[in-house]
Structures are given as C-alpha cells and as structure tokens.
Amino acid sequence: MNTTNRGVTVVVALTAAVALAAGCSSAPAAEETEAAPGSGAAAGDDPCAAYAAYQGHEGTTVSVFSPVRGAEAERFQESWATFTECTGIDLAYEGSDDFETRIGELVAEGNPPDVALVPQPGLVRALAERGVLAPAAGDVATAASAHFSPSWLAYGTVADELYATPLDATVKGFVWYDADLFREHGWTVPRTWDELTELSAEIAATGTTPWCVGIESGVATGWPATDWIEDVLLRAEGPEVYDAWVEHAIPFDDPRVVAAAERAGAILRDPDLAGDGAGGDATAIAETPYQVAGQRLLEGGCALYNQASSFATHWPSGTEIGADGDVAAFPLPPITAEAAPATVVGGHFVVGFADRPEVEAVRAYLAGPEFANSRAELGSWVSPNSGLDAARVPGEAERLAAELLQHPEAVVRFDGSDLMPSAVGTGSFWSGMTDWLLGAETEDVLREIETGWPAE
Incomplete structure (x- = not known):
C-alpha cells in the first residue's frame, strides 16, 4: 500500500512522564469559555474581531458529521459558540457511533454532510479517490499550511x-x-x-488484578487491542519497520510483528495479569466496553489501564489527576533503557463534501488557532495546531500531550490501523484482535489478516 507520508511517533522524554506522574490536577468539567483569537491575545472590546475573516455568511447552515458523541461532542459545540454568534453560520452537529458505515451510506445516497470529522487517514484517502471530497483550497489551505507541519498535512493529502x-x-x-x-x-x-512486566507481577502478587482491559466498542470492537500491537511494534522494531508494516511493504504477519503481538499478549492474554476489572475472563474482556474497563481503575478493580491521553475526558468530574491524586499516567516504556521512548498518536481530520463559501469559512476556522484554543480551554483535548497555546491547556495529561505534539524535533507516527485500507484497519484488524484475545493463535490471526489485505 502506498502512503503519502510516514506515520506519527512522538519521542517522549521519560522526565516529562515523571513530571506528569508527580503533578496533580482535577479532571476538567465543561465550562463557559470565550474563543481565543488567532494571535492568542485577548479580543478586546469586540469579541468578534478575531472572526472577521469568517464573516459574510449570515443565516447559513453547515452540517457537521462526526464519530464524537456525549460530553466530548457537547464541548465541541460549546467551543464554537462564539464563532456561530459572530458569523451567523449555524453548525448543525451530528455524532454517530457507527461513523465509518454511516458516512459511506450517506455518500452512496448522495446526501453527505457538508463537513465531516474523519478519524482515519485511510478513510480520507478512500473518499478522495472516489471523487466526493472538495479539496482544501483557498483560505482553508492557507490556514492549514500556517498552523500544521508538512508531516501532519501529508495525512490529508492524496495525489498531491x-x-x-x-x-x-x-x-x-x-x-x-x-x-x-x-x-x-x-x-x-x-x-x-x-x-x-516486573511491576505487573508484583501487583498480581498482592491479589490485585494488574491490568483492566476492555475492547468492546460497538462495530469498532477490538480497536483497543490494535493499539497495543502498534505501540509494542514501534518500541521493539523502530519506525522503519513500523512504516513498512503500515504500508504493506512487509507482510502483516512478518515475524517481527508476530513477536510484538506475543510481547503484548504476554500481558493481555495472561489471566493472572489482565481482566475486565470485575473478575471476568477473556470473554468478559471482549464484551466489556473500553470506557467501563477504565472506570474500574477508580473502583479498585485493577492498578493499570492502557489508553490514550484523551481518556482524561472519561474520568468523573473532580477526579484528581497526578501522583498525589486519584489517578496518574506514564507512557508505555521503551523495550530497553538505551532505546528512545516513542508513542503513536491518533486524531481527527476535517473534510468537506461541499464547496459553498460558508463551508470554506467553517473549514478555515477549524484549521485555525481560534478554534484550537477555544476547544482546548474546555479540557481533555489537544491539537498539533501550532497556534495552540499550551499554557492555556488545563490538566497535566493534556499539557504533556500538547508539549509533545508541538516539540520542534518531534517525529510523529500515526495510528497504523487508521492508515491501513479500511478493510484491514477498521475491519479484519479489529475483528482479528478480538479473536486473538479469545484464544486464537497469534500467527493464525495475523496470517488471516495478511491474506485478506486488499489488492492494489
């Protein structure tokens, strides 16, 4: 599979991780926040001055379709409230728990949304190749090139x-x-x-389940386990092998990938080390929503839970985050002390199916710092947008993530499953990991995924 760029790996200093572990902050609750202007300075007496470039489209509506729902969706809508007030553009937001399927149906019906927030660059590529997307041109391209690195923009680039x-x-x-x-x-x-692994064994010896694991996520069941494979492969074999695997330059079941899966499985498939946080077995892990498994960390069901920085949004309001609080976090460590720590990232990308002027204004706004700062101030959210002021990001976990993303020497590797063809990345990889956790042999699962990789 050909890709337009290399994935995203942030090289993480362990001192930063220790700083997060030592810090303490409360999980943020959504609160009223005025959008920040593009310069990051106060808007002065006219809160709409920062939105002048997006005005002239009063009385119009732009539909936004996204996989984001619940409290996070509410924060999205709150974050652009000033934009809608100052421009007169109404953003009609809809979240879906079956985004990948539903967006395909809407396109096939000839009724796509004006704008969509797509979580997989592979899906962006597929939609672009179908000829249904409007290019990011004009003000959209200008805003994007001003605020995102070429490596990030490459994920949204198809055929130049x-x-x-x-x-x-x-x-x-x-x-x-x-x-x-x-x-x-x-x-x-x-x-x-x-x-x-030594810590996991020590925790188990106390009678506490070391790891809470849940991989149920509706039609996306299995995806949390794919993150484990990607994280371990990157740490064990480095970015070159990771890139080759994502691009299918090496087979999906390459021996190095098998070894990475076995290393992850030494934790995930050991009933003494991993469970659903409620005494359940592998079947319970497969049937437990990942959010529920995480919450059981606070209930004494386990000691450790591997998820993304954004999981901070799932902790109950008032949860103290930090080593002196209720929960804290550290990045998955490198395989050896000599290796540079690394991680994988995910994210959403904004695409347009319509090219009306008001749609272009919304897309340009979402690519600019006004939106990034407004949304970040509401908590549990970060962006690689260079206009984001990390000092205005609440929460230790989010600030660490923002600093990592904005580090001038950071090399980023994107979530591999999100870069693969959708038949694999949001299909056989997800289902294969479910079978794997239920006891299927590692080599058999990876071989089956390799066999089903779509022909070019």
Missing part, C-alpha cells in the same frame, strides 16, 4: 492534493494507574518494558 486538515490529536500509550495504590505499596513508574 490537500483534502483534509488536522483537527486534534491524542497521544496513545498512556498507562493510567491507581495513584492511591501506588503510594500505598511504594511502586514507581517503570522505565523499561522489563520493569513494566
């Missing part, structure tokens, strides 16, 4: 044409842990994979 602009990002491989339990036992943040 920019179709999708980055919106947000989540740093994967954050190990959330029960800070009370760590303090009680004097456990410390592991710095290598061996230390992580």
Whole structure:
C-alpha cells in the first residue's frame, strides 16, 4: 500500500512522564469559555474581531458529521459558540457511533454532510479517490499550511492534493494507574518494558488484578487491542519497520510483528495479569466496553489501564489527576533503557463534501488557532495546531500531550490501523484482535489478516 507520508511517533522524554506522574490536577468539567483569537491575545472590546475573516455568511447552515458523541461532542459545540454568534453560520452537529458505515451510506445516497470529522487517514484517502471530497483550497489551505507541519498535512493529502486538515490529536500509550495504590505499596513508574512486566507481577502478587482491559466498542470492537500491537511494534522494531508494516511493504504477519503481538499478549492474554476489572475472563474482556474497563481503575478493580491521553475526558468530574491524586499516567516504556521512548498518536481530520463559501469559512476556522484554543480551554483535548497555546491547556495529561505534539524535533507516527485500507484497519484488524484475545493463535490471526489485505 502506498502512503503519502510516514506515520506519527512522538519521542517522549521519560522526565516529562515523571513530571506528569508527580503533578496533580482535577479532571476538567465543561465550562463557559470565550474563543481565543488567532494571535492568542485577548479580543478586546469586540469579541468578534478575531472572526472577521469568517464573516459574510449570515443565516447559513453547515452540517457537521462526526464519530464524537456525549460530553466530548457537547464541548465541541460549546467551543464554537462564539464563532456561530459572530458569523451567523449555524453548525448543525451530528455524532454517530457507527461513523465509518454511516458516512459511506450517506455518500452512496448522495446526501453527505457538508463537513465531516474523519478519524482515519485511510478513510480520507478512500473518499478522495472516489471523487466526493472538495479539496482544501483557498483560505482553508492557507490556514492549514500556517498552523500544521508538512508531516501532519501529508495525512490529508492524496495525489498531491490537500483534502483534509488536522483537527486534534491524542497521544496513545498512556498507562493510567491507581495513584492511591501506588503510594500505598511504594511502586514507581517503570522505565523499561522489563520493569513494566516486573511491576505487573508484583501487583498480581498482592491479589490485585494488574491490568483492566476492555475492547468492546460497538462495530469498532477490538480497536483497543490494535493499539497495543502498534505501540509494542514501534518500541521493539523502530519506525522503519513500523512504516513498512503500515504500508504493506512487509507482510502483516512478518515475524517481527508476530513477536510484538506475543510481547503484548504476554500481558493481555495472561489471566493472572489482565481482566475486565470485575473478575471476568477473556470473554468478559471482549464484551466489556473500553470506557467501563477504565472506570474500574477508580473502583479498585485493577492498578493499570492502557489508553490514550484523551481518556482524561472519561474520568468523573473532580477526579484528581497526578501522583498525589486519584489517578496518574506514564507512557508505555521503551523495550530497553538505551532505546528512545516513542508513542503513536491518533486524531481527527476535517473534510468537506461541499464547496459553498460558508463551508470554506467553517473549514478555515477549524484549521485555525481560534478554534484550537477555544476547544482546548474546555479540557481533555489537544491539537498539533501550532497556534495552540499550551499554557492555556488545563490538566497535566493534556499539557504533556500538547508539549509533545508541538516539540520542534518531534517525529510523529500515526495510528497504523487508521492508515491501513479500511478493510484491514477498521475491519479484519479489529475483528482479528478480538479473536486473538479469545484464544486464537497469534500467527493464525495475523496470517488471516495478511491474506485478506486488499489488492492494489
């Protein structure tokens, strides 16, 4: 499979991880926040001055379709309230728990949304190749090139044409842990994979399940397990092998991928180390929603939970985040002490199916710093947008993620499943990982996914 760029890997300094573990903040609740102007300065007496470039489209409506629902969707809508007030453009938002299927149906019906927030660059590519997307041109392209690095823009580029602009990002491989339990036992943040496995065994010896795991997510069931494979492969084999695997330059079941899966499976498939957080077995893991598994960390069901930085949005309001609080986090460690720590990221990309002037204004706004700062101030959200002021991001986890994303020397590797053809990345990889956790042999599962990789 040909891709327009290399994926996203943020090289993470462990000192930053320790700083997160030592810090303490509360999980943010949504609150009224005025959108920040493009310069990051106050808007002065006229709160609409920062939105002058988007005006002239009063009384119009732009539909926005997204996989984001619940409290996170409410924060999206709150974040652009000033934009709608100042421009007169109404953003009609709809979230779906079956986004990948539904967007395909809407396109086939000839009734796509004006704008969509797409979580997979592979899906962006597929839509662009079908000829149903409006290119990101004019003010959209100008805003995007001013605020995102070429490596990020490459994810939305197909055949040298920019179709999708980055919106947000989540740093994967954050190990959330029960800070009370760590303090009680004097456990410390592991710095290598061996230390992580030793810590897991030590936790198990106390009678506490080390890892909470849940992979149920509706039609997307299985995706949390794909993150484990990607994180371990990147750490064990480095970015070159990771890139080759994502691009299908090496087989999906390459021996190095098999070894990475086995390393992850040594935790995930060991009933002494991993469970659903409620005493359940592998079947319970497959049937437990990932959000529920995470919440069981706070209920004493386990000590560790591997999810993304964005999982901070799922902690109950008032949860103290930090080593002195209720929960804290550290990045999955490198395989060896000599290796540079690395992580994988995910995110949403903005595409347009219509090219009306008001749609272009919305897309340009979503690519600019006004939106990025307004949304970030509401909490549990970060972006690779260079106009985002990290100092205005609430929460230790989010600030660490923002600093990593904006580091001038950061090399980013995007979530592999989101870059693969949808038949694999949002199909056989998800279902295969479910079968794998239920006991199927590693080599058999990966071989079946390889066999089903679509022909060019």
